[in-house]
Amino acid sequence: MDSLSGAGPRRGRGRLGEASPGARAAAAPWARFSAWLECVCVVTFDLELGQALELVYPSDFRLTDKEKSSICYLSFPDSHSGCLGDTQFSFRIRQCGGQRSPWHAEDRHYNSGAPVSLQREPAHYFGYVYFRQVKDSSVKRGYFQKSLVLVSRLPFVRLFQALLGLIAPEYFDRLAPCLEAVCSEIDQWPAPTPGQTLKLPVMGVVLQVRIPSRVDKPEYSPPKQCSHESLLPTPVVLASVHELDLFRCFQPVLTHVQTLWELMLLGEPLLVLAPSPAMASDLVLALISCLQPLKFCCDYRPYFTIHDSEFKEFTTRTQAPPNVVLGVTNPFFIKTLQHWPHILRVGEPKMSGDLPKQVKLKKPSRLKTLDTKPGLYTAYSAHLHRDKALLKRLLKGLQKKRPWDTQTASLRRHLLELTHSFIIPLEHYMASLMPLKKSITPWKTPPQIRPFRQDDFLRSLEHAGPQLTCILKGDWLGLYRRFFKSPHFDGWYRQRHREMAHKLEALHLEAICEAQNIETWMKDKSEVEVVDLVLKLREKLVQAQGHQLPVKEATLQRAQLYIETAIGSLPKDLQAVLCPP
Numbered sequence: 001m002d003s004l005s006g007a008g009p010r011r012g013r014g015r016l017g018e019a020s021p022g023a024r025a026a027a028a029p030w031a032r033f034s035a036w037l038e039c040v041c042v043v044t045f046d047l048e049l050g051q052a053l054e055l056v057y058p059s060d061f062r063l064t065d066k067e068k069s070s071i072c073y074l075s076f077p078d079s080h081s082g083c084l085g086d087t088q089f090s091f092r093i094r095q096c097g098g099q100r101s102p103w104h105a106e107d108r109h110y111n112s113g114a115p116v117s118l119q120r121e122p123a124h125y126f127g128y129v130y131f132r133q134v135k136d137s138s139v140k141r142g143y144f145q146k147s148l149v150l151v152s153r154l155p156f157v158r159l160f161q162a163l164l165g166l167i168a169p170e171y172f173d174r175l176a177p178c179l180e181a182v183c184s185e186i187d188q189w190p191a192p193t194p195g196q197t198l199k200l201p202v203m204g205v206v207l208q209v210r211i212p213s214r215v216d217k218p219e220y221s222p223p224k225q226c227s228h229e230s231l232l233p234t235p236v237v238l239a240s241v242h243e244l245d246l247f248r249c250f251q252p253v254l255t256h257v258q259t260l261w262e263l264m265l266l267g268e269p270l271l272v273l274a275p276s277p278a279m280a281s282d283l284v285l286a287l288i289s290c291l292q293p294l295k296f297c298c299d300y301r302p303y304f305t306i307h308d309s310e311f312k313e314f315t316t317r318t319q320a321p322p323n324v325v326l327g328v329t330n331p332f333f334i335k336t337l338q339h340w341p342h343i344l345r346v347g348e349p350k351m352s353g354d355l356p357k358q359v360k361l362k363k364p365s366r367l368k369t370l371d372t373k374p375g376l377y378t379a380y381s382a383h384l385h386r387d388k389a390l391l392k393r394l395l396k397g398l399q400k401k402r403p404w405d406t407q408t409a410s411l412r413r414h415l416l417e418l419t420h421s422f423i424i425p426l427e428h429y430m431a432s433l434m435p436l437k438k439s440i441t442p443w444k445t446p447p448q449i450r451p452f453r454q455d456d457f458l459r460s461l462e463h464a465g466p467q468l469t470c471i472l473k474g475d476w477l478g479l480y481r482r483f484f485k486s487p488h489f490d491g492w493y494r495q496r497h498r499e500m501a502h503k504l505e506a507l508h509l510e511a512i513c514e515a516q517n518i519e520t521w522m523k524d525k526s527e528v529e530v531v532d533l534v535l536k537l538r539e540k541l542v543q544a545q546g547h548q549l550p551v552k553e554a555t556l557q558r559a560q561l562y563i564e565t566a567i568g569s570l571p572k573d574l575q576a577v578l579c580p581p
Contacts, residue, residue, distance in 0.1 A: 089277035113194030130168035208235035249286035269321035280327035297491030384474035421470035
């Protein structure tokens with residue numbers, strides 16, 4: 001296995017297996033590559049070592065030993081999958097060395113414009129895998145087994161699967177030179193900027209993608225092919241960088257989509273057992289996406305094996321099951337995790353009449369550790385009534401042979417409307433806790449955001465609840481009460497409170513800058529009060545310039561002018577302290 005370990009310099013530009021000293025001296029080597037990927041790995045099967053890391057590129061990217069071990073084990077289907085030919089799947093691992101990436105400014109710029117569910121992962125890596133297993137008489141075991149893995153902190157599963165579909169078959173034929181050329185091409189790509197449509201050339205093909213923005217409307221239509229002339233080839237337009245084919249992923253569980261949506265909303269532990277890593281990882285990622293635009297705040301592992309470094313942590317019986325969604329293929333997990341409250345086992349897709357065969361809802365006591373039949377094993381009772389109209393619509397679409405992307409759009413719209421109906425009352429109540437703008441005065445500390453009182457919110461539902469936007473009946477109050485105990489309420493509340501606090505600071509800064517002439521204010525103020533104003537204004541400017549405050553440029557310029565005027569009114573010795581040479 002590759003011997004690199006530890007933190008330190010992340011990258012230096014060079015050929016495979018070597019690092020160029022001149023490139024190390026350059027500012028931010030591989031910066032454009034790093035905007036998309038952390039590194040590219042090749043994992044092969046070694047007769048003596050088992051799965052082994054054959055290659056990491058850029059060659060001096062630092063992975064810890066634990067990260068390398070996880071990548072090796074998760075890049076190969078386990079023996080229960082029996083995957084022959086080519087297969088693609090995804091995994092997600094914990095970053096072991098802390099938040100080591102040096103591109104913090106770029107992260108902030110991207111994250112400030114991206115939807116919360118698509119922000120860069122600060123503490124996890126995604127692995128996007130293209131695995132090939134074919135018969136090969138020249139190899140001792142009789143099989144060629146190798147995986148090409150893209151490691152990234154961006155959840156762009158659709159884009160990276162498409163990218164692997166282009167480069168992996170070519171790499172398996174031509175090996176290293178092809179990979180080096182592809183990495184150099186990616187290093188020329190523009191950075192992923194929310195709201196922009198980008199053309200990404202690679203291996204003679206141009207991928208055209210649009211990076212989602214947090215200001216996008218839910219009904220946003222996919223990008224159309226650009227018509228203006230270009231020297232580049234006609235682009236391959238990807239409808240989305242991150243959205244999977246929901247209808248395909250949810251085929252066996254369509255009748256339970258709402259129950260699964262509730263389990264995701266409440267952050268419940270869920271084990272997903274599927275026949276292959278591709279089915280397991282796609283189903284887990286589809287479940288996570290059910291909550292968009294709400295950010296999924298729990299842990300999730302699209303593909304997980306018994307060799308994972310967190311296996312003991314997730315399977316312990318000494319405490320309650322963790323809030324995690326696990327995608328697995330090894331039936332051993334049924335026995336190990338039979339104490340988990342929710343287990344979903346799906347088989348190979350089969351048609352039952354016009355509808356894909358549906359798994360049945362079963363009690364956990366029906367679990368058999370060795371031969372568990374497909375089903376959703378849970379004692380959970382859904383709070384909301386099933387939307388029969390949705391199922392009829394999907395079934396009618398199957399009968400009329402509607403395109404699957406049309407079916408997916410219908411399913412996605414239903415889940416989006418359901419999540420919006422649940423979140424809108426929370427948003428309205430949260431907005432009512434914000435102090436009125438007229439209560440914010442220039443020379444006083446801004447008022448506090450009022451506390452969130454759950455009982456007050458629940459009372460408000462009578463006249464401003466989800467029934468205004470959603471036709472579904474059921475125990476909405478009970479669902480909210482359980483939601484308050486989940487990690488998703490905590491994550492949502494912290495994010496909204498932080499945004500409101502920043503807005504409050506911005507309004508206070510605007511109030512100061514729009515107030516009377518600062519020279520008039522300073523006439524009867526002591527030196528201590530003037531210095532205090534200077535320090536507070538500087539702190540607000542630092543926050544605003546770090547993209548943390550929604551403030552106009554004119555306000556920032558006026559605040560800077562106020563700082564200079566205030567410092568100029570102070571004695572020389574204080575000026576020297578506040579503005580050292």
